[in-house]
Amino acid sequence: MEAFMNSPVMEMLTDPVLYIGLGYGLLLTLQIAGLSIALSFVFGTIIGSMRYTGLPVISHVATIYIEVIRNLPTLLLILVSYFVLGLPAMWAATIGLTIYTSAIIAEVIRGGLNSVPTGQWEAARSQGFSFLQSMRYIVLPPAVVKMIPPIVSQFVTVIKDSSFAMAIGAYELMFKGTILAAKYWRPAQIITIYLVISLVYFVINFAISTVARRLQTKMSVGRGGIGD
């Protein structure tokens, strides 16, 4: 036991510098991910609605955006934001993630709206509902039920992909951990640091994905098949 407590790994794990460093990294990770999620939600809703309208130019622009961006690596979008747009690292990561995630959320929004049969629209309009009223009371309730679980699980992807920001030198959790790991030379110490970082990501993401799963089962049960 004593030998274990004095081992290089324990010596490193009891050093407060490790946790202070990782703490700052986590703050930046949460900042990048939180901002990206909020921005992507706004832009994703706009782009998804644009595609849903089916209007000539508007929906084509949205379709091209979604199809191009979905087929590019997130890392490339982050590098473009940094080197071509010339943004500071933190913002380059946020904007790169936002460009990508908006396309994904746009597809979720459109898929949700499309899942409501046009007959329901027509029925609502024929009963004297206005466009906004049909949207608010007939189309959106079942559509939102379909949208929420995939949007929540997209949060997990954004948090994981924010680690790509280390490629442009943003001091988020992954990069902070790598810098801290560089102070140690024993492979066991380096792996322990990566295990600690993995644990941090895991706790956050597991909590979110558990919520997403709960929402999925709760909503599909509570709605009695309307969303199917």
Added chain:
Amino acid sequence: MSEIIASIGFLQRGPFSIPRWEAVFSNMDVLWQGALVTLLVASLGLVMALALGTVIGVMSASQWKLPRALARAYVEFYQNTPLLIQVFMLFNAIPLVFPGLFIPVIVIGIFGVGMYHGAYIAEVVRAGIQSIGRGQLEAALSQGFTYVTAMRYIIIPQAMRIVLPPLTNQAVNLIKNTSVIAIIAGGDLMYAGDSFAGRYGHYGPTYVIVGLGYFLMCFPLAVLTRRLEERTRAA
């Protein structure tokens, strides 16, 4: 004509100027080589992900507790931690377990995306198996099918229809995710583009061509995914 071009500033200077495009086009062989590495990592990674995903998916659909628990632990760990950390851990863990063994970065990339997307494919396979009612297997067996022929003619054809669209979608994500090996100097398309662009500052045109490369690899699969989805919905 050349006078007109010379009078337009952004064609001569700036991130997308003509000289930069020319420089990139005369060094295309570097990018081609990177694209080949990306294709190699993606195809071998996909084979590994399919193999792992099938085994773990069958485990998590099994009736026994232990394989189910092991499969859950694998899936939850790999789905909830960044691929980048997993690649870094492989990078550092291999020398710890096998001291002195040299592993090329490409192999680490193949294992990285293979294990990561194996977790996603496992979930797809599990959902596919669970979507076919137990009664179907029982009915087939009672009609004189053996387990293997029942699987071959009754269960797998139905499961495939459900499993194929999300599988092709995973293939798209896998190709895109091979780009993380650029961060550990993997020699793939992203790395080739990034190191070439960084040397002379030709970021604009290089990233456009790198993006086009990934798009050409992914878009056909994305179209296939949609076709398969439509077919599944129609059936």
